[in-house]
Amino acid sequence: GENVEQHPSTLSVQEGDSAVIKCTYSDSASNYFPWYKQELGKGPQLIIDIRSNVGEKKDQRIAVTLNKTAKHFSLHITETQPEDSAVYFCAAQAGGYQKVTFGTGTKLQVIP
Amino acid sequence: EAGVTQFPSHSVIEKGQTVTLRCDPISGHDNLYWYRRVMGKEIKFLLHFVKESKQDESGMPNNRFLAERTGGTYSTLKVQPAELEDSGVYFCASSRPGTGVNEQYFGPGTRLTVT
Numbered sequence: 001g002e003n004v005e006q007h008p009s010t011l012s013v014q015e016g017d018s019a020v021i022k023c024t025y026s027d028s029a030s031n032y033f034p035w036y037k038q039e040l041g042k043g044p045q046l047i048i049d050i051r052s053n054v055g056e057k058k059d060q061r062i063a064v065t066l067n068k069t070a071k072h073f074s075l076h077i078t079e080t081q082p083e084d085s086a087v088y089f090c091a092a093q094a095g096g097y098q099k100v101t102f103g104t105g106t107k108l109q110v111i112p
Numbered sequence: 113e114a115g116v117t118q119f120p121s122h123s124v125i126e127k128g129q130t131v132t133l134r135c136d137p138i139s140g141h142d143n144l145y146w147y148r149r150v151m152g153k154e155i156k157f158l159l160h161f162v163k164e165s166k167q168d169e170s171g172m173p174n175n176r177f178l179a180e181r182t183g184g185t186y187s188t189l190k191v192q193p194a195e196l197e198d199s200g201v202y203f204c205a206s207s208r209p210g211t212g213v214n215e216q217y218f219g220p221g222t223r224l225t226v227t
Contacts, residue, residue, distance in 0.1 A: 004154070032214065034215070034216075036218075041220065042220050043116070043203055043205075043218035043219050043220045043221050044155070044203070044218045045218065046215055046216070046217075049215070089154075089155060093214060097143050097160070097162070097167070097207065097214050098160075098168070098214075099145065099157035099160060099168060099170075099171065100145075100147075100157065100214075100216060101157070102147075102154045102155040102156070103154060104152075104153060104154045105154065105155075
């Protein structure tokens with residue numbers, strides 16, 4: 001089955017700096033890669049996703065990149081703000097309505 | 113539209129007792145998923161319903177867990193008898209049918225503590 005690894009497990013950055021979270025996946029059949037943000041007491045919320053036919057996607061301060069050959073994908077947050085502090089999960093899915101396989105999560109702390 | 117709701121938000125039970133978790137998906141979402149996050153680890157898939165049918169239950173840990181979705185609306189997940197290792201946060205998610213895009217919307221989770 002699919003295995004998703006995520007690094008780092010914790011990340012502290014100064015407000016205004018950039019944050020990068022990296023993930024790898026094992027199943028070459030995976031073709032959909034969502035990123036979720038989980039705030040305290042809430043469920044994971046989709047913040048951005050990327051499909052295997054795209055190498056990069058950007059939405060304001062958030063960008064994701066995907067390297068299918070290396071089975072790597074990354075989340076980049078620029079100009080971080082305190083409200084970006086949360087746990088971020090990368091995930092992979094092999095199409096259709098199949099289960100999502102999550103990484104172990106990255107706790108991001110943005111220091112004002 | 114109202115989001116995915118889960119009840120209760122927190123449950124504390126003793127080992128050997130029974131607990132039933134409930135999930136109400138977004139109206140019109142045929143796909144319903146259960147996931148679990150054990151302390152500090154990844155969110156793991158438990159099972160997937162399409163309407164009232166179990167599409168994939170490969171993640172169910174053992175026969176102490178029973179999920180139902182009668183009528184294809186809300187779903188329940190029963191743990192009987194509960195063990196210490198069942199402690200964690202149980203998430204429910206739902207997604208729309210037939211669009212080819214599987215954005216899953218998650219509920220706030222039920223934190224289960226087995227003592």
